[in-house]
Amino acid sequence: MFHKVLIILSSALTVASAIGVLVTKDIVRACIFLFFSLFGVAGIYASLGADFVAVTQIMVYVGGVVILMLFAVMLTGGPGKESAGSKGYLLIPMMGNKITFGFGIFSGLVLLLTMAKITKSVIASVTISEVEGFASTVERIGSLLVSEHVLAFEISSILLLGALVGAAMIARPRKNV
Amino acid sequence: MFGLAWYLGIGFVLFCTGITVMIARKSIVAILIGIELILNGAAINFVAYSKFVTQDLDGHIFPLFIIIVAAAEAAVGLAIVIRFYQIRETIHIDEATQLQS
Amino acid sequence: MNSTVANYFSEFESYQKMVDWLSGIAGFDTATLVMVVVISLMAFIVINAMMLVGGLGTYAERKISADLQARIGPNRVGPYGILQFLADGLKMTMKEDVTPAKADKVLFNLAPFLSLFGIFGTLAVLPISSGLALSHLNVGVFFLIAISSIVGIGIFLGGYASNSKWSMLGGMRGASQIVSYEIPVTLSVLSIVLLAGSLNFKVIVGGQTGMPTGWFIFHNPFSFMAFFVYSIAALAEANRAPFDLPEAESELVSGYHTEYTGMKFGIFALAEYIEVFVLASVAAAMFLGGYNVPFHLGGDGIIGQVLQLGAFVTKSLLIYYVVIWIRWTFPRLRADQLMVVCWKYLTPIAIFNLVGSAVWLYAFKGQSILQLVLHSGGSSAGGH
Numbered sequence: 001m002f003h004k005v006l007i008i009l010s011s012a013l014t015v016a017s018a019i020g021v022l023v024t025k026d027i028v029r030a031c032i033f034l035f036f037s038l039f040g041v042a043g044i045y046a047s048l049g050a051d052f053v054a055v056t057q058i059m060v061y062v063g064g065v066v067i068l069m070l071f072a073v074m075l076t077g078g079p080g081k082e083s084a085g086s087k088g089y090l091l092i093p094m095m096g097n098k099i100t101f102g103f104g105i106f107s108g109l110v111l112l113l114t115m116a117k118i119t120k121s122v123i124a125s126v127t128i129s130e131v132e133g134f135a136s137t138v139e140r141i142g143s144l145l146v147s148e149h150v151l152a153f154e155i156s157s158i159l160l161l162g163a164l165v166g167a168a169m170i171a172r173p174r175k176n177v
Numbered sequence: 178m179f180g181l182a183w184y185l186g187i188g189f190v191l192f193c194t195g196i197t198v199m200i201a202r203k204s205i206v207a208i209l210i211g212i213e214l215i216l217n218g219a220a221i222n223f224v225a226y227s228k229f230v231t232q233d234l235d236g237h238i239f240p241l242f243i244i245i246v247a248a249a250e251a252a253v254g255l256a257i258v259i260r261f262y263q264i265r266e267t268i269h270i271d272e273a274t275q276l277q278s
Numbered sequence: 279m280n281s282t283v284a285n286y287f288s289e290f291e292s293y294q295k296m297v298d299w300l301s302g303i304a305g306f307d308t309a310t311l312v313m314v315v316v317i318s319l320m321a322f323i324v325i326n327a328m329m330l331v332g333g334l335g336t337y338a339e340r341k342i343s344a345d346l347q348a349r350i351g352p353n354r355v356g357p358y359g360i361l362q363f364l365a366d367g368l369k370m371t372m373k374e375d376v377t378p379a380k381a382d383k384v385l386f387n388l389a390p391f392l393s394l395f396g397i398f399g400t401l402a403v404l405p406i407s408s409g410l411a412l413s414h415l416n417v418g419v420f421f422l423i424a425i426s427s428i429v430g431i432g433i434f435l436g437g438y439a440s441n442s443k444w445s446m447l448g449g450m451r452g453a454s455q456i457v458s459y460e461i462p463v464t465l466s467v468l469s470i471v472l473l474a475g476s477l478n479f480k481v482i483v484g485g486q487t488g489m490p491t492g493w494f495i496f497h498n499p500f501s502f503m504a505f506f507v508y509s510i511a512a513l514a515e516a517n518r519a520p521f522d523l524p525e526a527e528s529e530l531v532s533g534y535h536t537e538y539t540g541m542k543f544g545i546f547a548l549a550e551y552i553e554v555f556v557l558a559s560v561a562a563a564m565f566l567g568g569y570n571v572p573f574h575l576g577g578d579g580i581i582g583q584v585l586q587l588g589a590f591v592t593k594s595l596l597i598y599y600v601v602i603w604i605r606w607t608f609p610r611l612r613a614d615q616l617m618v619v620c621w622k623y624l625t626p627i628a629i630f631n632l633v634g635s636a637v638w639l640y641a642f643k644g645q646s647i648l649q650l651v652l653h654s655g656g657s658s659a660g661g662h
Contacts, residue, residue, distance in 0.1 A: 063427030104197035163249035
């Protein structure tokens with residue numbers, strides 16, 4: 001019962017907030033909807049028995065990426081700065097029009113049908129097993145990371161260092177702009 | 178009811194929403210938000226397949242790397258947004274036309 | 279490994295009998311239902327106890343500050359003024375709830391609850407005793423650090439949605455401070471996780487003993503340093519003085535909650551005081567032996583659990599006292615000094631501690647410094 005309630009709640013939160021990101025006009029509200037959506041995704045991971053991934057999701061996305069995005073919104077003039085640009089349109093983060101939405105829905109349908117076609121045999125063959133009492137995944141993930149996936153693990157550290165230095169270099173204020 | 182198809186469906190909804198956000202919105206930050214949604218939709222698939230199909234933990238490693246890459250991408254992307262704002266004083270995507278001519 | 283308070287109760291015979299009896303009446307297996315009820319009841323109790331701690335925290339803050347400044351402090355409501363926090367709370371609920379006209383109404387109302395949500399999330403894994411803790415998650419420490427970072431979003435939103443310059447500055451300071459100081463906190467906690475070999479609070483506390491000789495703070499020089507790094511960084515993460523830049527009253531009126539009135543302001547204050555208690559109790563659990571009672575008095579029964587609860591609360595409240603003491607002793611840092619402390623001093627020291635702990639574990643096979651001294655002394659005494 002617990003498990004099903006968790007699945008339904010986190011799925012509803014994820015999907016509803018993702019749609020909220022799409023329909024809201026305010027960029028800060030979009031960030032907050034993103035926060036709720038990512039939180040729901042963490043709940044989905046937990047319902048799949050992936051406790052370590054769920055907590056990492058909360059740690060990195062909720063505590064890091066969302067705050068980073070809010071900061072970027074604030075450092076680039078804030079959400080409500082309305083001023084006509086050189087080309088005449090309002091320079092606020094604005095929504096698309098009917099054509100873009102129509103295109104989005106159409107491509108979504110095509111993707112859905114394609115995916116359903118591809119995954120049909122896999123889904124049919126799956127045997128659904130119950131969650132085996134939330135066994136711990138931390139130790140096994142740790143040993144996998146330093147044995148089979150050690151190359152990707154080490155490269156990701158270089159990637160993060162490069163991102164850190166690169167972001168600091170790019171965003172550095174320069175006088176001769 | 179809550180089998181593989183349920184999770185694939187959620188991942189699919191997230192992916193499509195992300196694509197639509199990327200297409201429909203004109204702010205660069207909103208486009209980055211769309212990218213985050215797409216990455217999450219993909220990551221759900223990995224964990225769902227590892228639970229229902231392969232039953233090992235390799236599917237848990239991939240979301241971790243996706244999260245790492247997404248964090249790096251968000252940091253660099255937002256730095257570019259801030260730099261772009263310093264030059265153009267807007268973060269409207271249609272203003273990024275320097276390469277046209 | 280994962281266990282909840284319901285797992286603890288289910289070891290008693292009367293619990294099983296009650297479940298069987300209920301199942302007989304209801305006609306279906308009620309084990310899950312009873313578990314849900316037990317956990318909800320315990321969560322209710324823990325949350326209300328924490329509200330009490332937060333309320334008494336405001337009283338303690340005023341009384342201790344009065345003591346340090348040779349004043350009397352609140353002494354009118356109840357004996358020694360101890361009911362002052364109830365009077366304050368009543369006053370706050372009766373105040374008019376003002377929302378600024380140009381504020382973003384939804385986000386303005388959401389912000390205090392987000393910061394309270396982050397704090398209440400941490401209570402789920404708080405190791406109050408070996409049995410009565412709500413849950414011993416096997417990613418406990420990680421979960422606690424992760425979920426408490428939601429407070430940063432609450433503070434940021436509170437600052438942004440108020441549509442006021444002071445609030446905005448306070449909110450951005452708060453968010454940047456919390457994001458930055460999470461790194462030294464996590465790294466110094468990690469060096470203890472290395473010693474214990476698990477992220478589970480039960481294992482971490484179980485690796486220590488009731489007496490100070492077995493505490494992780496005295497395990498090796500690196501964990502001793504990690505305790506102080508953790509304390510400083512946790513002070514900053516809870517926005518406490520001398521790092522209370524987000525609500526610096528001499529520069530920013532009241533920071534991110536300038537525009538909040540009534541109970542919404544009260545919720546921000548409550549969240550801050552509970553967060554101080556939570557971080558103090560994490561320090562107690564990670565470094566100071568947690569709920570371990572000396573000589574394992576009381577065993578594992580109900581009496582032992584109550585004694586463990588007492589030990590845990592005593593240690594946490596002692597650290598709480600030190601936190602308040604620091605607030606009324608040190609002047610506030612500047613915003614740039616704050617970042618310098620984090621990135622140039624605390625983070626390198628924390629990384630050094632982490633590497634040092636790993637090297638210590640490898641070189642001395644996990645023995646504490648006390649064991650090493652006793653061993654060498656014993657062997658030399660035996661040799662001669």
